[in-house]
Amino acid sequence: MQTTQEKIKKLTGSKAMNLALRQEMERDPRVFIMGEDVGKYGGIFGSTTGLYEQFGAERVMDTPISETGFIGAAIGAAAEGLRPVAELMFVDFHGVVMDQIFNHMAKIHYMSGGHVKLPMVLLTAVGGGYSDAAQHSQTLYASFGHLPGMKVVAPTFPRDIKGMLAAAIRDDNPVVFMFHKTLQGLGWMDQLDASLGPVPEEAYTLPLNKAQVVREGRDVTIVGAQMMTVEALKAAKKLAERGIEAEVIDLRSIKPIDSETILKSLAKTHRLVVADEDYFSYGITAEIGALAASDGFRYLKAPVVRLATPDVPIPYSRVLEKFVIPDAKDIVNAVETLVTA
Amino acid sequence: MKGIDKNDLLWMYRKMKTSRYFEQRMEKAYLEGKQPVFNIGAGPVPGEMHLSTGQEPAAAGMLVHLTKDDTVTATHRPHHQAIAKGVDLKKMTAEIFGKKTGLGKGKGGHMHLFDPDVKFSCGGIVGAGMPHAVGAALANKKMETDRVAVAFIGEGAANSGAFHESLNLAALWKLPFIVVVEDNAWGISVPKNKSTSVATNDIRARAYGIKGYLVKDNDPMEMYRVSREAVERARNGEGPSLIEIETYRFLGHFQGDPELYRDKAEVPKLREKDPIERLKKYILKEQEVTVMELEAIEKAVVNEVDTAFEFAIHSEFPEPEEALEDVFA
Numbered sequence: 163m164q165t166t167q168e169k170i171k172k173l174t175g176s177k178a179m180n181l182a183l184r185q186e187m188e189r190d191p192r193v194f195i196m197g198e199d200v201g202k203y204g205g206i207f208g209s210t211t212g213l214y215e216q217f218g219a220e221r222v223m224d225t226p227i228s229e230t231g232f233i234g235a236a237i238g239a240a241a242e243g244l245r246p247v248a249e250l251m252f253v254d255f256h257g258v259v260m261d262q263i264f265n266h267m268a269k270i271h272y273m274s275g276g277h278v279k280l281p282m283v284l285l286t287a288v289g290g291g292y293s294d295a296a297q298h299s300q301t302l303y304a305s306f307g308h309l310p311g312m313k314v315v316a317p318t319f320p321r322d323i324k325g326m327l328a329a330a331i332r333d334d335n336p337v338v339f340m341f342h343k344t345l346q347g348l349g350w351m352d353q354l355d356a357s358l359g360p361v362p363e364e365a366y367t368l369p370l371n372k373a374q375v376v377r378e379g380r381d382v383t384i385v386g387a388q389m390m391t392v393e394a395l396k397a398a399k400k401l402a403e404r405g406i407e408a409e410v411i412d413l414r415s416i417k418p419i420d421s422e423t424i425l426k427s428l429a430k431t432h433r434l435v436v437a438d439e440d441y442f443s444y445g446i447t448a449e450i451g452a453l454a455a456s457d458g459f460r461y462l463k464a465p466v467v468r469l470a471t472p473d474v475p476i477p478y479s480r481v482l483e484k485f486v487i488p489d490a491k492d493i494v495n496a497v498e499t500l501v502t503a
Numbered sequence: 504m505k506g507i508d509k510n511d512l513l514w515m516y517r518k519m520k521t522s523r524y525f526e527q528r529m530e531k532a533y534l535e536g537k538q539p540v541f542n543i544g545a546g547p548v549p550g551e552m553h554l555s556t557g558q559e560p561a562a563a564g565m566l567v568h569l570t571k572d573d574t575v576t577a578t579h580r581p582h583h584q585a586i587a588k589g590v591d592l593k594k595m596t597a598e599i600f601g602k603k604t605g606l607g608k609g610k611g612g613h614m615h616l617f618d619p620d621v622k623f624s625c626g627g628i629v630g631a632g633m634p635h636a637v638g639a640a641l642a643n644k645k646m647e648t649d650r651v652a653v654a655f656i657g658e659g660a661a662n663s664g665a666f667h668e669s670l671n672l673a674a675l676w677k678l679p680f681i682v683v684v685e686d687n688a689w690g691i692s693v694p695k696n697k698s699t700s701v702a703t704n705d706i707r708a709r710a711y712g713i714k715g716y717l718v719k720d721n722d723p724m725e726m727y728r729v730s731r732e733a734v735e736r737a738r739n740g741e742g743p744s745l746i747e748i749e750t751y752r753f754l755g756h757f758q759g760d761p762e763l764y765r766d767k768a769e770v771p772k773l774r775e776k777d778p779i780e781r782l783k784k785y786i787l788k789e790q791e792v793t794v795m796e797l798e799a800i801e802k803a804v805v806n807e808v809d810t811a812f813e814f815a816i817h818s819e820f821p822e823p824e825e826a827l828e829d830v831f832a
């Protein structure tokens with residue numbers, strides 16, 4: 163990315179998404195948006211605010227509650243050469259449209275021997291922490307990362323959100339773009355410093371397959387995505403007060419996982435904690451744990467620590483939800499045990 | 504109207520009043536801790552809150568004909584449906600406050616209320632309750648009972664695949680199944696004419712070869728009459744029905760909805776036609792009921808709801824570790 167003479171603005175996650183969508187729609191007439199309440203409402207999580215007014219109902223299409231229909235239609239339109247962005251309001255609703263996503267969006271390019279391209283983006287909101295309960299609070303990174311054929315990204319900070327969304331729209335492959343509700347900087351949710359950040363105003367893209375070291379340290383590597391990155395940074399600050407320097411890696415890409423960045427860090431710190439808002443089994447913590455055990459074994463001085471939401475649906479009551487979703491305190495405890503062991 | 508049972512109307516009045524007053528208290532409780540700055544996760548009742556105020560006739564007019572052995576699957580906007588089905592109000596309120604004494608021990612919340620004692624369930628995935636009610640109707644038929652199963656959905660849900668597959672199944676197997684489509688004109692911000700290819704969903708019933716009814720203008724008495732016919736037909740083995748009722752959403756899609764998409768004049772106009780007031784007038788005019796009798800009902804309602812809130816507020820929260828229980832039987 164160029165850093166000279168560019169205009170930088172402080173934007174929230176949702177404003178950064180919004181700007182990327184606007185710029186890509188201005189740039190390429192093949193881009194259009196479909197989803198529930200993306201029109202006048204501007205998207206429940208604010209990603210399409212003002213786009214209906216600027217581009218009209220033809221390019222910012224409110225859909226019926228017909229996920230199989232309109233996400234399937236995005237696949238069909240992409241195969242014709244358009245570049246649809248379809249919003250699945252909450253990732254939890256993917257169950258309704260699983261077949262279209264897993265059996266078609268993910269596989270058509272391969273099954274056609276590479277002859278059919280699906281340049282489409284599936285935008286979807288993830289995350290809990292505000293008592294929206296079992297069917298509206300999941301962070302299903304692994305469910306999407308598991309199947310071959312889709313790029314899956316989950317950026318944390320506004321600058322990455324903008325650049326990676328632009329890249330996703332320009333990519334010739336289906337990209338699942340997960341944004342975290344709490345990182346959108348919405349007026350009606352928890353206010354987080356991390357949801358506001360510097361964003362270059364001009365259009366730019368960032369790679370879809372690269373993690374980022376967001377804090378350097380020598381004693382332990384903490385890997386997370388989205389809210390777990392935010393919690394890891396909080397934890398790192400606390401740990402620093404106790405003389406422990408944690409390196410924090412923000413995954414950004416769920417599929418593929420940037421093993422190079424993780425292994426490089428591990429070679430330096432020799433200890434690994436992986437934090438995940440998704441469920442424990444078969445998830446990111448297992449995947450990265452396995453990476454460390456196979457390719458990073460020689461670096462490890464201690465067992466890998468996996469912090470994730472245990473294998474239970476997300477409960478409603480605040481006390482219960484707080485208990486299941488990992489936070490900075492859990493990370494601090496894990497790291498302290500790890501470095502003193 | 505001929506053949507209306509006075510006790511049925513009084514029952515409906517009580518249920519509609521209960522739901523209304525319950526939601527008035529819930530609206531206040533929900534705002535606690537969310538002022539002056541609204542934060543969805545704050546206060547004693549966090550998360551999303553979908554209120555059904557204005558939609559009471561849809562539930563009461565149908566459920567007056569059901570017993571506790573008939574099955575109901577409801578929506579993400581479930582309070583009027585739950586109350587009219589006879590869900591334990593104390594446990595339901597406690598659930599919404601996230602308490603251990605709640606229907607689901609605090610695990611479910613306002614969109615996920617389950618009371619198997621009266622065969623009630625609801626959920627947060629639009630349209631998903633339809634096939635469950637079809638399955639309950641299938642079970643009723645297999646077990647040779649005369650029980651029926653009723654699915655409540657919104658008009659927005661009538662565009663989901665689950666809706667269409669369910670109607671075909673129910674028709675094909677001639678099940679004792681009824682779907683009540685509560686057409687409150689909006690699916691969040693999307694008006695019905697922007698989401699639905701036909702003007703009313705009774706038209707779609709015809710495509711599946713089942714009986715379709717349309718209840719206009721949120722009319723509690725018409726809902727009562729039409730539902731009675733549909734339930735009788737189901738109990739007699741005459742197959743499924745679809746009832747669409749034009750109803751009113753007095754409040755936002757959820758609490759905190761800025762409602763920038765709808766004309767400010769819409770709600771005051773709807774409120775002038777408050778269905779509870781309409782039912783009250785009808786009862787006083789057409790039945791031998793005194794104002795005092797209705798006042799006694801109103802007093803009982805306040806008492807019942809206040810008791811439920813007291814119970815909920817004073818109940819204990821679950822222990823954090825309880826989050827790990829109840830995943831399996």
Ligand SMILES: Cc1ncc(C[n+]2csc(CCOP(=O)(O)OP(=O)(O)O)c2C)c(N)n1
Pocket residue numbers: 198227229251255258578579580627628629630656657658659660661687689690691756
């Ligand atoms: C499968 C699915 N898609 C989308 C949503 C998000 N959502 C919740 S309620 C709602 C609108 C529902 O409209 P309608 O069925 O008319 O019921 P109403 O809210 O008006 O009572 C939407 C889109 C959801 N919960 N489930």
